[in-house]
Amino acid sequence: MHSAKSWNRNYNSTILLILISLVCFGCARKPWTNPLGEKQTENTIQFLELLNSRTESCPKGIDGDLTLYYQNFFGKKSLKGYFQILSPSFVKLIVSNPLGQPVLAVTSDQHTFQLVNTLKRKYITGRVLSYGLFHNIPPALLQGNWKNWARGTITIDPPTITNIRQDREGRGTWVTVQKKADNNPLKTHLLIELEDGNLLSQIIENDTGKVLAKITYEDWVSVGKCKQPHMIKVTGLEYNTELTVRLSDVLTAEDLDKDDFRFTAPAGYMRQIFP
Numbered sequence: 001m002h003s004a005k006s007w008n009r010n011y012n013s014t015i016l017l018i019l020i021s022l023v024c025f026g027c028a029r030k031p032w033t034n035p036l037g038e039k040q041t042e043n044t045i046q047f048l049e050l051l052n053s054r055t056e057s058c059p060k061g062i063d064g065d066l067t068l069y070y071q072n073f074f075g076k077k078s079l080k081g082y083f084q085i086l087s088p089s090f091v092k093l094i095v096s097n098p099l100g101q102p103v104l105a106v107t108s109d110q111h112t113f114q115l116v117n118t119l120k121r122k123y124i125t126g127r128v129l130s131y132g133l134f135h136n137i138p139p140a141l142l143q144g145n146w147k148n149w150a151r152g153t154i155t156i157d158p159p160t161i162t163n164i165r166q167d168r169e170g171r172g173t174w175v176t177v178q179k180k181a182d183n184n185p186l187k188t189h190l191l192i193e194l195e196d197g198n199l200l201s202q203i204i205e206n207d208t209g210k211v212l213a214k215i216t217y218e219d220w221v222s223v224g225k226c227k228q229p230h231m232i233k234v235t236g237l238e239y240n241t242e243l244t245v246r247l248s249d250v251l252t253a254e255d256l257d258k259d260d261f262r263f264t265a266p267a268g269y270m271r272q273i274f275p
Helices: 005-024 039-057 129-135 146-151
Strands: 032-035 061-072 075-086 091-096 102-106 113-117 122-127 161-167 173-181 184-192 199-203 211-221 227-236 243-251 269-275
Touching: 039 173, 075 146, 091 146, 113 129, 113 227, 122 129, 129 269, 146 227, 211 243
Parallel strands: 122 269
Antiparallel strands: 032 161, 061 075, 061 243, 075 091, 091 102, 102 113, 113 122, 161 173, 173 184, 184 199, 199 211, 211 227, 227 243
């Protein structure tokens, strides 16, 4: 049998390891190095202005198929569906059963939403923030620019840039911008591959420097005049949430209109409103 002294020593060692782990996690090395020199900074800003112009030339609407994997402390979920995105902020997702019959449809302009659940014969509408907080969706997913997040496009106003630094692993350049989302200060670090201008990663922080989300982009494929990432992964969220989105068969959809992103409550459906 282990003596009480030995047990206490092991217990104390375990506690110490936990504390060290917490300290090391809080002091994790940043993925960027020192700021660029003046000339390199000027060249980078000029390149960013070209990326802004490229974003403006991207097709306003796209659609395609989507597979979503979502997990956190509360469980795991996965679904397959069809999506539509229309600039500046309209998003629609339709989930069908194996027979191709719609079971869930949701649309949003990022501030308000409409949701139709055919299985429960339920129509829900209201504010995105209220619905998200009620269902334990991390607030970081409810803020920011959904269109840019989903399409990996880059729109940077030079006056919002607070820092430009080289990537520690040589993958590209980190550009830090300071903005507000719903009156909440957000700092975003964007890792941009300067050869092709692809967005590799975004790290989103609040005004205290706490990481709210990390978004990584892979599998870039040309769609219209722009490239579209076909794999998007979101980590670093509250409740240990991880979100992975895989896209396929993405095409331009120039005939989309904002009216396509409005539903009418089906007759006989129970209605619920999130104020």
